[in-house]
Amino acid sequence: MCSDTPDYKDTLNLPQTDFPMRAGLPKREPEWLERWNGLGVYDRLREKATAETRQPFTLHDGPPYANGHLHIGHALNKILKDMVVRSQQMMGRDARYIPGWDCHGLPIEWKIEEQYRKKGQNKDAVDIVDFRAECRKFAEGWIDIQRDEFKRLGVTGKWEKPYLTMDFRAERIIAEEFQKFLMNGTLYQGSKPVMWSPVEKTALAEAEVEYHDKESFTVWVKFAVAEGDLEGAHVVIWTTTPWTMPSNKAVVYGEDISYGLYEVTGTPDECWANVGDKFILADKLAGDVMGRARLNDDQWSRVRDVSADELAGLSLKHPLHGAEGSNGEWDDLRDFRAADFVTDEEGTGFVHCAPSHGMEEYELYRGLGMLDQVITYNVMDDGGFRADLPFFGGTYILDRKGKEGNANKTIIDKLVEVGGLLARGKIKHSYPHSWRSKAPVIYRNTPQWFAAIDREVGDGQDKSGTTIRQRALTEIDKVQWTPKTGRNRLYSMMESRPDWVLSRQRAWGVPLTCFVRKGAMPTDEGFLLRDEAVNARILEAFEAEGADAWYKEGAKERFLGNDYDPNEWEKVDDILDVWFDSGSTHAFVLRDREDGSEDGMADLYLEGTDQHRGWFHSSMLQSCGTTGHAPYRGVLTHGFTLDEKGNKMSKSLGNTIVPDEVVKQYGADILRLWVAQTDYTNDQRIGPEILKGTADSYRRLRNTMRFLLGALSHFSDADRVEPEDMPELERWVLHRLAELDHRVRTGYAAYDFQGVFQALFNFATVELSAFYFDIRKDALYCDGDTPRRRAARTVMDILFHRLTTWLAPVLVFTMEEVWLERFPGDESSVHLVDIPETPKEWLNEPLAAKWATVRQARRVVTAALEVQRTDKVIGASLEAAPVVHVQDSEALEVLKSVNFDDICITSDIRLTDDPSPAEAYRLPEVDGITVVFERAEGEKCQRCWKILPDVGTHTHPGVCARCNEALG
CATH class of the missing domain: 1.10.730.20 (Isoleucyl-tRNA Synthetase; Domain 1)
Structure with a gap:
């Protein structure tokens, strides 16, 4: 210049x-949170919606558990919900969001018990109302912490008035929902195998169970044929649960399986088989069984076929039959019959049945009307055998920490002693564990309370079916599933699920508010007290005092009133499955609150894929049992959060990502942006x-x-x-x-x-x-x-x-x-x-098509100029005035109709249909357009930096015509 x-x-x-330029989000975001709080943004939007009569949109919050800091899965879930609510609001809906918490149940109770154990105290010695008060206080503390952590993520909602399953009003309505099952005839007490946690001493629902690899003992056990042509031979069974052998009541076989009689002709040095022993085995599995017994191929042979008709006439002896000191515990002959669940894919082709510890066996004998003959009560609530059980009394399946107890070894040793074992080993397999204690669970027959899902619901509603299962299956197809695979998951689960186990043998939760007649059997008429006046007194007390009212002194007399003799009735003190609590939230959030939903249904439930067997499932069951329809119109599911390598996050691996740490380093908006950039469906x-x-x-x-x-x-x-x-x-x-x-x-x-x-x-x-x-x-x-x-x-x-x-x-x-x-x-x-x-x-589609051509041509020009810039021929594109060769005449006319030099940010440009010279720049993916570099001619405008011939010829020195006009 x-x-x-x-x-x-x-x-x-x-x-x-x-x-x-620098956001400084970690420092500045809390200031905006304070600002929104002062503005009352959420409430203002509700007022605006009322004034404009907007269509409501309700996302019902699946309650997180109030027992720890948030993990990255919580953050993903709540941020997704917030993006749903905010986007629906900004598109013209009245988008409501009432956050909530699950407050009852074992995880909190377990924490309080841990505190007692550290002090050397026994939880059972503490007054139950005092114990429950400590659980409530524990939950309250974590709710306050989690609320602040959720708000820090920018999540909007009715934070000052969330829903809590432990609020008195909520406990009242949960009890009221339970009473509907009591009154409509779907509630019953039964005794059947349920998943049981010996460590936590309670029944568990499928949703409370996760599967991990576990090493288990495996045994091949001999049952002697008691009489007939095959007397002296043995039927061999295989099991991965030796601890169930004392409870064996039967053996079953498959009618369509090919069986044979096999004889031992020789034995190695170490073997539990003897020459002359005869075993009945499935032909497909005989070789494997003999190998497990350490017999070589030349040490056994097949004697003959054993037909299904021949099997049908046999009876068997338990391996402990007649054992010295058994007091006749196992001397009855074992039932032996065909069952459709037996296969010859693994094992021996025979299945030992302990109906107290297996659902298939239980269902088989229930169907036969023989449960009273086959149910045992050998295993106590702590996983130990009853003290008076011969040989095994006082042994434990698991120890108090959930590790292998001494029961399996004791049983195996006894079977060896009496000659009842053919082989043993170990297997690593997927096995159910409690997701709270992480300890293995067992199937155990216990008296529990159930909701019958195939019994006709006596409420007169049959729009979607007359049973809970019928209603649920019908309603599932009315729901909008995102992704659509969610429908199939829940449908298949609902199709095959057993009755809902409602009871838990714990202290912290809403009790099963019902009474049973003393001395009566569950099948007797009048076993359950069904009285609206009694129910009303219970609900009135819960509204005022919470569920603690059930456990206070004189509660039975108070609720029965003058209508019933308290000496004739027993109060049920089991608590409800926490999934019943959360499954009932539609009743005390959507239906009961003014800011809930007009029709008591949510537009959307949004949780992880595990909730197909959890909250989505229990909510559907509960609502179908009490309202006859689903509680939601739409369900959205997201996947789980893994580390960068695709591994599950674990504190022991050190690969966890804590939301609070991300927020402190980057800010919550970065975490929210990560959520927006992911395919959350996977x-x-x-x-x-x-x-x-x-x-x-x-x-x-x-x-x-x-x-x-x-x-x-x-x-x-x-x-x-x-x-x-x-x-x-x-x-x-x-x-x-x-x-x-x-x-x-x-x-x-x-x-x-x-x-x-x-x-x-x-x-x-x-x-x-x-x-x-x-x-x-x-x-x-x-x-x-x-x-x-x-x-x-x-x-x-x-x-x-x-x-x-x-x-x-x-x-x-x-x-x-x-x-x-x-x-x-x-x-x-x-x-x-x-x-x-x-x-x-x-x-304007024609305009868009035209500018697609312009943009494509511009790409060729800018790429050609970048080569010149990289080679330091020019410093900026304004130093260029390239020649652009355009083969297509229509494209050439398009480029001539716009200021193509401005679009390419050059000082000049020449468009021509002349053939492209060999040295012209070509972009491989764009045909028919090439560029020859030329320098711009003229002087550099000292204001806009374009190089033009007219610079210096105007009123203002050193500028082009455009800039001269701008300067006035």
């Missing part, structure tokens, strides 16, 4: 904004490198918003231009906005946050930052008050309102910061506005 040329920097319309990965990539995406998006803010400085309505008066480039942007508005709305409606964010991110970083903004910087900075500049700023204002509201459900803090930078004020918040309506007339 000549020394007498003015410095034109101050004459440029440079962007003006205080919006920082398992997601997270780790340091993934979070770095997320933070990089955030920075790019932040830069886009910063550019908009700078460009819109001092923009007012007076600057606005109507779409029909805009240049084609601006109208192309409007077209893209109309397309995106449809994509955003349909995406948010389908809960496709990944698809919405990807579309917006690509638009913001590729179509805006790298294309539109790149082109329009020159007009924004250097034009005077031209229609082109006004049109660009009008479009940027439109972009601002859409991008901030489109992204607000995801980046709740950042979009608030962007909004307040432009619209400061005590009452201002992006979360109080809706996504603006976008006119459909902005759609």
